Amino acid sequence: MFSNLGSLFRYRGLIQSLVARELKARYRGSLLGFVWSFVNPLLLLSIYSFVFTTIMRNNDPGTAPFVLFLFCGLLPWTWFSASLIEATSSLIAGGNLIKKVLFPAEVLPIVSVLANMVHFVLGLVILAAFMIVFRHYPPVGVLPWFPIVVAVQLVFTLGLAFALSALTVHFRDVRDLLANVLTLWFFATPIIYPYFMPSVSRFLTLFRLNPFYHLAVSYQEILFFGQFGHARSLLLLAALSVAVFLAGYWLFDRLRDSFAEAV
Amino acid sequence: MTSAIELSNVSKIYRRYSARRFATLKSALLGRSLMRELQPDETFMALKDVSFRVPKGSAFGVIGRNGSGKSTALKVVAGITKPTTGAVRVDGRVSALIELGAGFHPEISGRENVFINGIMLGLSKREIERRFDDIVDFAELRDFIDAPVKTYSSGMYMRLGFAVAINVNPDVLLVDEVLAVGDEAFTHKCLDKFRDFRRRGKTILLVTHMLSLVERLCDEAVWLDGGEKRADGDSKRVVDAYLTAVDQSEERSLAATAGHLLSSPVPAANMFQATEGRWGSGDVEIVRVTLLAHDGQPSFVFQTGEAMSIRLSIRAARPTSDFVFGIGLFNADGVCCFGTNTELEHMQPEQLSGDAEVTFGIEALDLVEGTYKLDVAVHKQDGAPYDYHRLLYTLRVASRSPGVGIFRPRHHWAFSSNVRFR
Numbered sequence: 028m029f030s031n032l033g034s035l036f037r038y039r040g041l042i043q044s045l046v047a048r049e050l051k052a053r054y055r056g057s058l059l060g061f062v063w064s065f066v067n068p069l070l071l072l073s074i075y076s077f078v079f080t081t082i083m084r085n086n087d088p089g090t091a092p093f094v095l096f097l098f099c100g101l102l103p104w105t106w107f108s109a110s111l112i113e114a115t116s117s118l119i120a121g122g123n124l125i126k127k128v129l130f131p132a133e134v135l136p137i138v139s140v141l142a143n144m145v146h147f148v149l150g151l152v153i154l155a156a157f158m159i160v161f162r163h164y165p166p167v168g169v170l171p172w173f174p175i176v177v178a179v180q181l182v183f184t185l186g187l188a189f190a191l192s193a194l195t196v197h198f199r200d201v202r203d204l205l206a207n208v209l210t211l212w213f214f215a216t217p218i219i220y221p222y223f224m225p226s227v228s229r230f231l232t233l234f235r236l237n238p239f240y241h242l243a244v245s246y247q248e249i250l251f252f253g254q255f256g257h258a259r260s261l262l263l264l265a266a267l268s269v270a271v272f273l274a275g276y277w278l279f280d281r282l283r284d285s286f287a288e289a290v
Numbered sequence: 291m292t293s294a295i296e297l298s299n300v301s302k303i304y305r306r307y308s309a310r311r312f313a314t315l316k317s318a319l320l321g322r323s324l325m326r327e328l329q330p331d332e333t334f335m336a337l338k339d340v341s342f343r344v345p346k347g348s349a350f351g352v353i354g355r356n357g358s359g360k361s362t363a364l365k366v367v368a369g370i371t372k373p374t375t376g377a378v379r380v381d382g383r384v385s386a387l388i389e390l391g392a393g394f395h396p397e398i399s400g401r402e403n404v405f406i407n408g409i410m411l412g413l414s415k416r417e418i419e420r421r422f423d424d425i426v427d428f429a430e431l432r433d434f435i436d437a438p439v440k441t442y443s444s445g446m447y448m449r450l451g452f453a454v455a456i457n458v459n460p461d462v463l464l465v466d467e468v469l470a471v472g473d474e475a476f477t478h479k480c481l482d483k484f485r486d487f488r489r490r491g492k493t494i495l496l497v498t499h500m501l502s503l504v505e506r507l508c509d510e511a512v513w514l515d516g517g518e519k520r521a522d523g524d525s526k527r528v529v530d531a532y533l534t535a536v537d538q539s540e541e542r543s544l545a546a547t548a549g550h551l552l553s554s555p556v557p558a559a560n561m562f563q564a565t566e567g568r569w570g571s572g573d574v575e576i577v578r579v580t581l582l583a584h585d586g587q588p589s590f591v592f593q594t595g596e597a598m599s600i601r602l603s604i605r606a607a608r609p610t611s612d613f614v615f616g617i618g619l620f621n622a623d624g625v626c627c628f629g630t631n632t633e634l635e636h637m638q639p640e641q642l643s644g645d646a647e648v649t650f651g652i653e654a655l656d657l658v659e660g661t662y663k664l665d666v667a668v669h670k671q672d673g674a675p676y677d678y679h680r681l682l683y684t685l686r687v688a689s690r691s692p693g694v695g696i697f698r699p700r701h702h703w704a705f706s707s708n709v710r711f712r
Binding site for chain 1 (some may be wrong): 304368369370372384386388389392395397398402411414415438
């Protein structure tokens with residue numbers, strides 16, 4: 028398993044060009060092309076902010092400007108959920124490669140996660156623009172934590188992506204199940220509501236069991252509130268993420284030989 | 291000589307995935323041996339204890355019927371699937387032409403696909419840049435290289451896939467029946483490329499049904515049948531052995547139909563219609579028709595140019611002096627290739643009685659490959675049939691040399707010195 032894991036590094040050129048292809052192919056033939064990478068999160072954000080600032084008025088002064096607060100949690104969540112949904116189908120979609128070409132299958136879920144990470148990074152540009160518009164900047168001192176949170180999320184997402192993509196080859200049900208689990212997960216994570224709401228505090232133990240809770244809180248603390256007090260939980264989550272990654276890869280590696288036959 | 295590919299006692303068991311998926315997953319996690327015990331009847335053995343070695347720098351053919359395990363063997367060598375038991379060793383960089391253009395993305399241009407496909411096959415960006423022009427020229431796609439691949443015709447698609455794969459410059463090239471695509475000119479180009487490959491000391495493993503190609507291109511071959519190795523070694527010898535076996539099984543099926551037709555005579559029909567049947571007064575009867583190969587053995591499959599004979603066992607109910615023996619040979623389209631009888635050849639009948647034997651000897655069966663049917667008859671000089679067997683016997687002419695039409699004369703080509711072939 029570890030020698031296979033090591034060879035992942037050898038595939039970086041392949042992963043790189045496949046991510047580039049993924050991004051290129053996605054918008055090929057559309058009028059706006061690559062601009063969609065910016066327009067998509069903007070549209071999503073305007074829907075959410077319309078609902079939560081106009082229809083369901085949010086008066087908590089702690090989360091003003093609410094659009095910005097929303098964006099800090101929504102952006103990483105979109106990366107996470109889109110990655111998992113795409114990774115889940117990646118082996119089946121790339122079945123031709125697995126069956127007909129000597130191709131490292133683990134590259135496919137990795138590409139799904141990384142391609143969505145590119146969208147995430149592009150979304151950060153919009154987030155920065157919003158910060159300028161609202162004159163609401165995080166202090167430079169907490170920003171070094173930001174890449175660490177991103178790294179933890181990447182490792183965690185990759186681990187899940189490995190496991191889910193491998194299982195989907197044998198159980199197509201995973202795809203449908205995942206869509207619903209992600210909806211539940213979204214609402215169970217303080218993204219559209221602040222984590223310090225009284226109703227959240229009441230079930231805090233439960234919330235703390237949710238790995239994405241820690242990620243969302245970390246992002247919001249760093250980018251929105253400007254003071255990071257969640258470091259211990261984040262480091263715990265980092266350890267868990269590595270475990271999830273290894274477990275996910277182990278499962279993937281165990282089922283690898285069956286892919287060419289079962290895809 | 292060192293070997294580039296070595297298979298030792300390789301078996302491959304495919305599992306059939308059915309409703310019992312939970313058992314499959316659980317056992318897949320627990321281990322193979324347990325799994326095999328759990329589902330003994332849901333397995334299919336694609337390769338059974340196959341061993342062969344391919345010497346470095348040689349071209350090696352894999353032949354066999356459909357479903358004999360050829361492609362599985364290739365996939366095992368390519369590393370796409372792992373053998374269930376046994377070991378595979380491959381020396382050097384492998385490129386597999388199993389499905390051309392398998393990694394192409396339809397939305398992006400041919401140029402981008404060349405790069406990504408090349409990287410998938412193990413080239414670096416710089417290496418592809420260096421070979422890019424060769425690839426495009428080989429694929430003959432200079433004008434279309436910037437169009438999305440989805441606009442390509444299937445031939446263009448295959449050509450580009452082939453061009454990339456062959457320019458990966460592997461040490462071992464695996465080819466699975468990919469020459470069936472593309473026009474004649476492109477096939478020739480591919481073959482030239484293969485030869486060029488061999489000259490540079492690279493190894494080719496070729497899976498194909500084109501036996502003549504195996505004979506021409508390959509030094510050695512292996513013949514797989516039902517997942518088992520039947521023969522390996524010199525390609526001509528293996529192809530011969532394979533063809534003989536194919537002939538034999540064809541012969542068995544022909545023999546079965548012949549027996550069937552003889553045992554149930556079909557009622558009389560208009561003799562000018564090309565339908566099978568048997569009619570006549572029965573005063574003289576053709577009891578049995580035997581086709582004999584050049585060695586005197588009964589056979590149903592003959593080689594072009596070989597001697598053969600048709601032996602009729604005759605029984606005359608009472609002696610007669612009015613008889614004509616005739617034979618007619620028809621091809622599968624019902625065209626009469628040859629027909630004659632003793633009267634046409636000026637033989638005056640005098641006496642026929644009891645059990646007799648008539649043999650029609652053909653010195654050289656100069657027919658093109660195909661299935662032929664035989665008429666045999668004995669009738670009166672005025673044409674009234676005693677016993678007429680219409681198209682009741684089938685024989686197959688097998689040929690190792692191509693040619694179309696019906697007649698394959700003995701021939702040779704001669705050229706003046708300024709005509710040259712490679």
